[in-house]
Amino acid sequence: MLGIDEASLALLDNLQRRYIEALDRRDMEAWLDCFSQDADASYFCIAAENVERGLEIALMYDDCRARLTDRVTFISKVWTGTFQPYRMRHFVQRIGTPILDHGKLSVVSNFSIATTPEGGSSSLLAVGQYEDSVVLDRGELRFLRKRAVYDTTVLPRYIVYPF
Amino acid sequence: MNAPIQWPKAVNEIPKAIFTDAALYEREIETIFHGAQWHALAHRAEIANPGDFKTMLLGRMPVIVANGEDGKIRVFFNSCTHRGNQVEMASCGNRKAFECPYHRWMFRTNGELAICPGSEEFSPGFDKKDYGLRELRTAEFCGLIFATASADTPALESWLGAVAGTLAGALGGDGRLKLLGYQKVRYASNWKAYSDNDGYHAPLLHVGFRLLGWQGGQGSQKPTPNGHLAFESQLKPVVNRDFLKDPSLIDLKATDPESGSLIAQLFPHTVITKHMDVINVRFATPISVDCTEVHYAYFSHADDSEELVRHRIRQSSNLLGPCGMVSMEDASIFNRIHIGSFTPGNAKFQKGVKRTDEVWFDVKQNDESGNLPKWNYYCQLMGFQRSEVA
Numbered sequence: 245m246l247g248i249d250e251a252s253l254a255l256l257d258n259l260q261r262r263y264i265e266a267l268d269r270r271d272m273e274a275w276l277d278c279f280s281q282d283a284d285a286s287y288f289c290i291a292a293e294n295v296e297r298g299l300e301i302a303l304m305y306d307d308c309r310a311r312l313t314d315r316v317t318f319i320s321k322v323w324t325g326t327f328q329p330y331r332m333r334h335f336v337q338r339i340g341t342p343i344l345d346h347g348k349l350s351v352v353s354n355f356s357i358a359t360t361p362e363g364g365s366s367s368l369l370a371v372g373q374y375e376d377s378v379v380l381d382r383g384e385l386r387f388l389r390k391r392a393v394y395d396t397t398v399l400p401r402y403i404v405y406p407f
Numbered sequence: 408m409n410a411p412i413q414w415p416k417a418v419n420e421i422p423k424a425i426f427t428d429a430a431l432y433e434r435e436i437e438t439i440f441h442g443a444q445w446h447a448l449a450h451r452a453e454i455a456n457p458g459d460f461k462t463m464l465l466g467r468m469p470v471i472v473a474n475g476e477d478g479k480i481r482v483f484f485n486s487c488t489h490r491g492n493q494v495e496m497a498s499c500g501n502r503k504a505f506e507c508p509y510h511r512w513m514f515r516t517n518g519e520l521a522i523c524p525g526s527e528e529f530s531p532g533f534d535k536k537d538y539g540l541r542e543l544r545t546a547e548f549c550g551l552i553f554a555t556a557s558a559d560t561p562a563l564e565s566w567l568g569a570v571a572g573t574l575a576g577a578l579g580g581d582g583r584l585k586l587l588g589y590q591k592v593r594y595a596s597n598w599k600a601y602s603d604n605d606g607y608h609a610p611l612l613h614v615g616f617r618l619l620g621w622q623g624g625q626g627s628q629k630p631t632p633n634g635h636l637a638f639e640s641q642l643k644p645v646v647n648r649d650f651l652k653d654p655s656l657i658d659l660k661a662t663d664p665e666s667g668s669l670i671a672q673l674f675p676h677t678v679i680t681k682h683m684d685v686i687n688v689r690f691a692t693p694i695s696v697d698c699t700e701v702h703y704a705y706f707s708h709a710d711d712s713e714e715l716v717r718h719r720i721r722q723s724s725n726l727l728g729p730c731g732m733v734s735m736e737d738a739s740i741f742n743r744i745h746i747g748s749f750t751p752g753n754a755k756f757q758k759g760v761k762r763t764d765e766v767w768f769d770v771k772q773n774d775e776s777g778n779l780p781k782w783n784y785y786c787q788l789m790g791f792q793r794s795e796v797a
Contacts (some may be wrong), residue, residue, distance in 0.1 A: 285680035287425070291588075291591065292591060293498075296497075297588075299586065299587060299588030300588055300720045301589060301590065301724050302588075302724040303589045303706045303728065303729070304724065304725065305570040305721050307719065307721060308484075310653035313652045313653075314656070317650075318615065323614070324614075327735065328742065328743075398592060398700060399591065399743075400593055401593070401731060402594065402729045402738030402742075403696075404735060405728060
């Protein structure tokens, strides 16, 4: 049973850790596994500037599970060898109190992503907030919907991996 | 002091040093970006209502693109006519007037100076009428707003020349667009490398096309003598749709496959494209010799159904931007051209090159020689002398 108790918060934080570990390892299958099996499972990565103006264009717009799977295919299979590899370190901090409604936990977290190109020095890739909707799926917490809203109005480079 | 750049005799060669030379970059800002060219700064759909504005850079000069209370779009230098203070800080918004906070000079949305406190003690002969925001020459084509800082720039229609038809098509035919949103990014690349994409690379670089069995259709490529380039091509249906779990992303809902891909590349580096159901203007700004900022603005058409708008949003977001399915690779190439250009010698174009003594305009769809008229124009504009010997 999902609640807003210490045990559930620990599970929630564990999900966030699994998510950022997957991205830091650039393990796209592990990234996909952080999402629910629901056909409507979704991921959006969108500029705060667009959100504030009510504009819907995103950097990544994966509004169904099939789109999530296709993103993994492109990153893992199609783009191989065309982009300069870059390391990422994600830092995530839950803020506010999660809200439980009909078996769904809504939670907001701040994120920042440091990046290091091969042979280069480190810099900030993006900062922003995760707006997540989390459900119990196959005995674990997983994202039904995850929206990364980035403050970084102008991104410092082309992007391969989700935030 | 570096040796002066020597422009090669053969028209299919360009010196790599032009991508990395900081002094040349300064000359380009003056000659091209502050000079006699039109520069696309906004589409009317971004500032659709009276009082709407956006701020941009024209080369290095900050400008305000403002939709006046009278519904006329004007471009002003973003600098108070008093002491030169930046007038507007926001990247976009809606104002009844523009106020410079320093001495509270206030300008109407049509640029007129309305208020300047203490003017009874100003210099003899001071007249408010002489102190409106300084307006640039402005022209509009299918809603796309152009400005130029030079009085010598030819009229917009003659400047666009043969690219106008493709440009109109790419802007939805009549330019009645609605803004869907932006993707903004900086590339670690000189502006000329960013804008030198060619017709040769597409089927080779973009593995996604191959895996989807997405053959290019028949098409054409038309360069103009002043550095523009227009591509028009058919879109063939995807053979291997099963490669995607969600092939609906690449459906054509509002586009005739016969003219499915229209690209207008305007000198120096604005790209307007209508590919599949994506309507996209790429506003580019040179930031430094090794950095180019690009605002990808996406649009729907005013007559679109709600369902079609939804389709455009998901296709536009995922297809052609800085992490798009068939464009992320382009972005990585911009950076790699820049890094490779620090080595000596010339970059050499080959595909479709029929002769090397002069440029020609009859090029095929998948030739890279379509870029050569632009390079020839650039060479002349920047005052390079071609080498006498091969």
